[in-house]
Amino acid sequence: MATLTAKLRDAGYTVHSRQLPAVGNPNPPSDLSADIAAVRALVEEAIGDEGNDVVVVPHSWAGILAGSALTGLGKKEREAAAGGGRKDPYVHAKDANIFYNDLPESEKQHWFSQLQSHSLATFYTPATAASWKEIPTSYLLCEDDQAIPAAGQEAMIAGVKDLGGVIEVTRLKASHSPFLSRPEETVEWIRRAAGEEGI
Incomplete structure (x- = not known):
């Protein structure tokens, strides 16, 4: 060598x-x-x-x-x-609407300014396990998500079911960040997933 x-x-x-x-x-x-x-x-x-x-x-x-x-x-x-915002070895978000399309403009720009770079390599590293095959999962499907469109989320959910995973789906008309645009509903969903009734 x-x-x-x-x-x-x-x-x-x-x-x-x-x-x-x-x-x-x-x-x-x-x-x-x-x-x-x-x-x-x-x-x-x-x-x-x-x-x-x-x-x-x-x-x-x-x-x-x-x-x-x-x-x-x-x-x-x-x-x-x-052109899509990638600068090796990082990915940088270029459009606030991808994550925050249902927030008022001032909030959208504020949260967009807080985003940091993401390691590009991690997107190509395979997962090491699939705990969802063992643990029942609750999934909040955000119908207005522009980062992972609803059809993509539905395909992932179908994949989990096809492989024997138990997944309970709740749909919400929200962007990729429902914890910002729909916090009350998101909290209620978490509480229901934790086992609370009557929420």
Whole structure:
């Protein structure tokens, strides 16, 4: 590896490499998520704020990881996403209406100003479990949600049911943030989910 790295650097390339968490680790990870995250972080570091072109050269085991780790990091995908508010390795909200479309304008802008960046990598890291298969779930379906439209929420609910999950659905005409626009109804829903009757 050192020879290859040296030759590439001599040819004018910047080289990024690291040992994977699953290799030589006295406390090895139990699934792929740590290795996938490590590969993705390394590629995002290489891309940098400048949007550098990157050639990924996985060897052996790393080839398996690259398939999961590089999703969305292709040059075309990054260029297409640039208009949607993505700046690797973060996602930034660009439109207050996505989360707060049913709030008065002043409140909408206030809460929008409080939003922070979100790690892009976390959107591509697989979940490690599905507790909803074991624990009964209450779901508040926000009908005017522009971040996750009602149809998308309904598809997720159907997926839970198809896999044997128990899910009780309450519909509310609200945006993505009902705790702001419909706080009373949201509190009542939580209390009912907690087992209170007559709410």
